[in-house]
Amino acid sequence: MARVLLFGRLADLAGWRHRPVEAASLSALRLALAADDPALGEALAGPGVQTAVDQAIVRGEADLTAASEVAFMPPMSGG
Amino acid sequence: MSVRLQSEPFDPGALLTAFCAGREETGAVASFTGIARAERGQAHALELEAYPGFTDAEIARTGAAAAARFGLQDWLVVHRVGRIAAGEPVVFVATASAHRREAFEACDHLMDYLKSRAPFWKKQHGPDGARWIEPSDRDRTDALRWETP
Numbered sequence A: 001m002a003r004v005l006l007f008g009r010l011a012d013l014a015g016w017r018h019r020p021v022e023a024a025s026l027s028a029l030r031l032a033l034a035a036d037d038p039a040l041g042e043a044l045a046g047p048g049v050q051t052a053v054d055q056a057i058v059r060g061e062a063d064l065t066a067a068s069e070v071a072f073m074p075p076m077s078g079g
Numbered sequence B: 001m002s003v004r005l006q007s008e009p010f011d012p013g014a015l016l017t018a019f020c021a022g023r024e025e026t027g028a029v030a031s032f033t034g035i036a037r038a039e040r041g042q043a044h045a046l047e048l049e050a051y052p053g054f055t056d057a058e059i060a061r062t063g064a065a066a067a068a069r070f071g072l073q074d075w076l077v078v079h080r081v082g083r084i085a086a087g088e089p090v091v092f093v094a095t096a097s098a099h100r101r102e103a104f105e106a107c108d109h110l111m112d113y114l115k116s117r118a119p120f121w122k123k124q125h126g127p128d129g130a131r132w133i134e135p136s137d138r139d140r141t142d143a144l145r146w147e148t149p
Helices: A008-014 A026-036 A038-044 B012-020 B054-070 B100-116 B137-144
Strands: A002-006 A018-021 A050-053 A056-058 A069-073 B002-006 B028-035 B045-050 B074-080 B082-085 B089-097 B120-126 B129-133
Touching (some): A002 A026, A008 B120, A008 B129, A018 A026, B002 B054, B054 B089, B054 B100, B100 B137
Antiparallel strands (some): A002 A018, B045 B082
């Protein structure tokens, strides 16, 4: 049960900012999110969207545990 | 050497006074205050979202790198998050060094980083609703000035 966080326009699109999702890997998590909300699934795979697991940027696959925190971050705007 | 993200407004003068206190060996403090622009009525408020833990760690990493690069004695970044009304300070940066050039340059460098690459997501609220904002071309080219060839 990973804790999923969405930021910026991704959160507006999905209509939520954090939610627990059952998934043992990042790819399984993406599939689960896309099955629930195809528009969100497409946006998560879009250009410039970065993924962090436990606050470290991950490119590619990662295993998730019940305690994992997964953040999907659209292009950062700066302050 | 610290970074603070806060939703409450801050007083840049008070921050600068506190930062300057007790610095007999410093010689130079530079500071910058960024204020939310009204854009001639097009922006009555900004909404800044950060990723607590991640955003501050990224800023701290850049601050530490700037301290090493410019030989800073100390630095401070205070950044608002949440809803910020036009006219309110958004960001405060102060740098301390033995001589002025390093303090000026490090402050300029940190602001270019904060404006173009720091992990924030920014929404502008105006008369026609809200829109997400990305760094301007100028923000991006300003940040490139600090790349080492």
